[in-house]
Amino acid sequence: AQDDAHVTQAQIDDAIDRGATYLLTRQELDGSWKPDEHRYVSGQTGLSLYTLLKAGIPRSHPSIQRGIGFLRAHPPRWTYGIACCILALYEADPELYRAEIEEWLEILLEAHGRGFSYPGGHEDLSLTQYGCLALRVAEKMEIGVNPKVWKALLDYGMDLQHENGAFTYRPGSSRTGSMTAAGIAVVNIAREALLAAGKLSARDERSTAAAIERGIDWLGQHMVMEHNPDPDQENKNAGHIQRFRLYYLYGLERVGGLTGRKLFGTRDWYREAADFLLRTQKGSGAWTTKDR
Secondary structure, eight states, X not given: OOOTTSOOHHHHHHHHXXXXXXXXXXXXXXXXXXXXXXXXXXXXXXXXXXXHHHTTOOTTSXXXXXXXXXXXXXXXXXXXXXXXXXXXHHHHOTTTTHHHHHHHHHHHHHTBSSSEESTTSOEEHHHHHHHXXXXXXXXXXXXXXXXXXXXXXXXXXXXXXXXXXXXXXXXTSXXXXXXXXXXXXXXXXXXXXXXXXXXXXHHHXXXXXXXXXXXXXXXXXXXXSSSOOOTTTTTTOHHHHHHXXXXXXXXXXXXXXXXXXXXXXXXXXXXXXXXXXXXXXXTTSOOOSSOO
């Protein structure tokens, strides 16, 4: 139930439909979506397809079919792209595209140390969040993921949490809203996988549950919609925190969806985010990281 001071479900549905329509207009003739295609092969295309499918566009729609054809002809190579493509194909038809999902999961695991990284690069919590989202698909499809991988991911996430509940991108970096959301997601996904496999000790079960609670409390205390919360840097790096606003909001949604929480502390994250997103959607149906 929503009172008159807040947006209605009809308004939310309309905003989603307009956003989906905008995405459809941005598709290239070859089936792709081009931003950053040279760096993250098929990543934007996978993310756009996943979004459209989640927004209710049927898998039989010509744009969906063209996009899937592009993914299969241009397989992803890096963690972000692989994860987005796996999410898209799982949403479209997990059994029809099982061979591609299994192949891409093998490539993804080559970038796994404790967390996930770029090829030959350093691990970070953002890549690790997307890697975990892809491995979660593997669990749903009953594609075996070694519990040692999940334990390493759990430990990696836990090591990036501060005592106050916030998480950082890498050791020594700022404690931000986007990374705290990512950290909660990583710990929660790995925890659930280990519990399902019967491989989580009672001690780790208690410590991870406490870590998730501390992280959610931190999000509730620092939650704003206008920018990615960064208490360590907000007066020094305003452009940076504005840039990651939408990524941060996606992180809030993942935490809420994965944990089933309606409230972060006393804050209704979905209602506040919906209010903000409807206020900032452009006439074209798009959202941007700029206010004008």
